[in-house]
Amino acid sequence: MRDFSNDTTLLSLNTATVNAQWTLEQCIAGCARHGIGGIAPWRDKLDECGAARAAGLIRDAGLRVTGLCRGGLFPAATPAGRQAALDDNRRAVDDAATIGAECLILVVGGLPAGSKDIAGARMQVRDGIAALLEHARAGGMPLAVEPLHPMYAADRACVNTLRQANDLCDALDTDADGGLGVAVDVYHVWWDPDLEAEIARAGAAGRILGFHVCDWLVPTTDLLLDRGMMGDGVIDIPKIRGWVEAAGYGGASEVEIFSRDNWWRREPDDVLATCIARHRTMV
Amino acid sequence: MRDFSNDTTLLSLNTATVNAQWTLEQCIAGCARHGIGGIAPWRDKLDECGAARAAGLIRDAGLRVTGLCRGGLFPAATPAGRQAALDDNRRAVDDAATIGAECLILVVGGLPAGSKDIAGARMQVRDGIAALLEHARAGGMPLAVEPLHPMYAADRACVNTLRQANDLCDALDTDADGGLGVAVDVYHVWWDPDLEAEIARAGAAGRILGFHVCDWLVPTTDLLLDRGMMGDGVIDIPKIRGWVEAAGYGGASEVEIFSRDNWWRREPDDVLATCIARHRTMV
Numbered sequence: 026m027r028d029f030s031n032d033t034t035l036l037s038l039n040t041a042t043v044n045a046q047w048t049l050e051q052c053i054a055g056c057a058r059h060g061i062g063g064i065a066p067w068r069d070k071l072d073e074c075g076a077a078r079a080a081g082l083i084r085d086a087g088l089r090v091t092g093l094c095r096g097g098l099f100p101a102a103t104p105a106g107r108q109a110a111l112d113d114n115r116r117a118v119d120d121a122a123t124i125g126a127e128c129l130i131l132v133v134g135g136l137p138a139g140s141k142d143i144a145g146a147r148m149q150v151r152d153g154i155a156a157l158l159e160h161a162r163a164g165g166m167p168l169a170v171e172p173l174h175p176m177y178a179a180d181r182a183c184v185n186t187l188r189q190a191n192d193l194c195d196a197l198d199t200d201a202d203g204g205l206g207v208a209v210d211v212y213h214v215w216w217d218p219d220l221e222a223e224i225a226r227a228g229a230a231g232r233i234l235g236f237h238v239c240d241w242l243v244p245t246t247d248l249l250l251d252r253g254m255m256g257d258g259v260i261d262i263p264k265i266r267g268w269v270e271a272a273g274y275g276g277a278s279e280v281e282i283f284s285r286d287n288w289w290r291r292e293p294d295d296v297l298a299t300c301i302a303r304h305r306t307m308v
Numbered sequence: 309m310r311d312f313s314n315d316t317t318l319l320s321l322n323t324a325t326v327n328a329q330w331t332l333e334q335c336i337a338g339c340a341r342h343g344i345g346g347i348a349p350w351r352d353k354l355d356e357c358g359a360a361r362a363a364g365l366i367r368d369a370g371l372r373v374t375g376l377c378r379g380g381l382f383p384a385a386t387p388a389g390r391q392a393a394l395d396d397n398r399r400a401v402d403d404a405a406t407i408g409a410e411c412l413i414l415v416v417g418g419l420p421a422g423s424k425d426i427a428g429a430r431m432q433v434r435d436g437i438a439a440l441l442e443h444a445r446a447g448g449m450p451l452a453v454e455p456l457h458p459m460y461a462a463d464r465a466c467v468n469t470l471r472q473a474n475d476l477c478d479a480l481d482t483d484a485d486g487g488l489g490v491a492v493d494v495y496h497v498w499w500d501p502d503l504e505a506e507i508a509r510a511g512a513a514g515r516i517l518g519f520h521v522c523d524w525l526v527p528t529t530d531l532l533l534d535r536g537m538m539g540d541g542v543i544d545i546p547k548i549r550g551w552v553e554a555a556g557y558g559g560a561s562e563v564e565i566f567s568r569d570n571w572w573r574r575e576p577d578d579v580l581a582t583c584i585a586r587h588r589t590m591v
Contacts, residue, residue, distance in 0.1 A: 136526075140542075141542050141543065141544040174459065175457060175458045175459070175499040175500075176457065176458070176459040176528070178499035179499075179524055179526045179541075179542045180526050180527065183499075185499055185501075186501070189501055216426065216458040216461035216462075216466075216468055217458075218430070218469070218472055243419075243462045244463065244531075245531055246531075248459075248527075248528055248529075248531060258462075259419055259424050259462045260424065261424040261425065
């Protein structure tokens with residue numbers, strides 16, 4: 026396993042971590058100031074900045090872009106809704122390419138409004154990724170399916186285990202050419218009894234495109250906005266990183282913390298300093 | 309599938325549904341008043357009432373007891389803690405027998421304090437159930453492993469899928485004599501892509517000991533206390549009931565709703581009337 030104890034270059038800042046405090050430009054400057062090696066913008070912050078301008082700022086700061094968050098949200102109640110989602114995903118692919126992202130993260134979407142048909146939603150997801158894949162391949166932009174915790178199955182993502190994500194990749198990317206893979210976020214998958222096996226499976230196919238870290242707090246007071254800093258919760262992050270690296274992953278570890286009542290209220294330079302300290306010792 | 313449209317006898321009231329309003333004695337009287345066929349007490353309410361006295365009240369009211377909630381909580385940081393859990397579970401088995409329960413529900417427990425070792429917790433659960441099983445068999449009390457939603461993996465139950473529960477049964481109950489089985493609560497398992505197959509697997513072994521209903525609300529505002537009334541959320545309950553009955557289940561449907569800010573604040577007779585109406589139309 027790689028030694029992170031004296032490293033910051035393999036740390037990437039997902040902008041959600043300081044979502045409430047900083048613009049993308051401030052995030053880029055902050056990463057540069059702290060010696061953080063990578064960044065992963067969310068699209069709202071990228072749109073504020075403008076993709077072309079952001080690309081220049083990121084390049085000038087010498088940062089890698091470990092992913093763009095997010096494409097996906099494929100299921101919709103109507104064909105027009107699904108087409109709008111696909112169009113938006115194509116723009117996301119283009120923006121990801123503009124800023125030199127290593128992948129476009131796909132949060133695949135949940136149930137269409139009024140629907141209770143999760144199997145149907147999962148078929149819409151498969152069809153949506155299939156439809157997007159050609160455009161993504163043409164643009165050289167790998168798509169990373171991120172399984173989300175089952176508590177988001179209804180409203181954010183109906184792909185809830187790494188096995189499902191691997192199955193999707195097997196079904197849609199039969200020649201495993203690198204155009205479709207998975208993102209492993211410890212928050213979403215730490216509980217899964219099949220995690221080690223499915224990480225190995227993804228790695229064997231060269232499909233681990235991202236590794237995201239934060240922690241699961243006990244108690245967790247909000248389903249969305251109460252993630253913990255690495256080390257403050259119950260996830261054995263080094264064990265999972267070990268599995269990911271044993272499966273061949275050589276990329277960054279991306280810190281993504283949604284924390285309305287704690288980290289989003291702190292001085293953002295302190296947040297970054299804490300991310301660095303925990304990356305050295307708790308990841 | 310059985311016709312529930314004119315039925316209340318196959319409905320069972322889990323006392324958690326009116327947890328804030330009624331004692332067990334009031335729950336028993338309420339079920340009798342509304343023609344509800346079954347009841348499933350929680351242990352705190354049973355202890356208040358006294359198991360022997362409760363047994364008489366339940367018998368006099370003509371109610372079936374679809375389960376006692378709950379045994380389990382096996383993992384502990386020390387051998388003394390594990391022994392205390394086992395002793396408490398044996399008392400739960402005895403109380404379940406006293407009130408004529410059809411099974412003792414096992415909420416197996418999460419991580420011991422300070423632990424990040426979920427695989428170890430799962431081994432403690434297996435060992436705990438194995439240790440309890442002899443006492444339960446001697447008392448003729450089936451144990452029902454209830455997989456809990458993965459959002460409870462850390463603090464309530466590290467058995468998070470029906471597959472895990474089935475695997476535990478296969479490992480510990482090799483002759484499938486009915487002493488160990490599973491409880492299927494739609495709230496915990498509705499998202500699982502393997503659900504239909506694992507229900508069939510449990511049914512083929514004669515291991516479906518309980519079927520619990522409520523609904524998953526969008527949005528869900530609390531991880532524990534924001535469950536919905538059947539029909540108010542996104543779970544396709546009839547589909548899951550169809551799978552359970554196709555697998556041979558002929559028992560009751562037990563309504564278990566933790567709802568601090570809604571159903572626990574309502575007049576409890578209205579809550580029961582709503583349970584009955586939704587049982588006829590949404591289950």
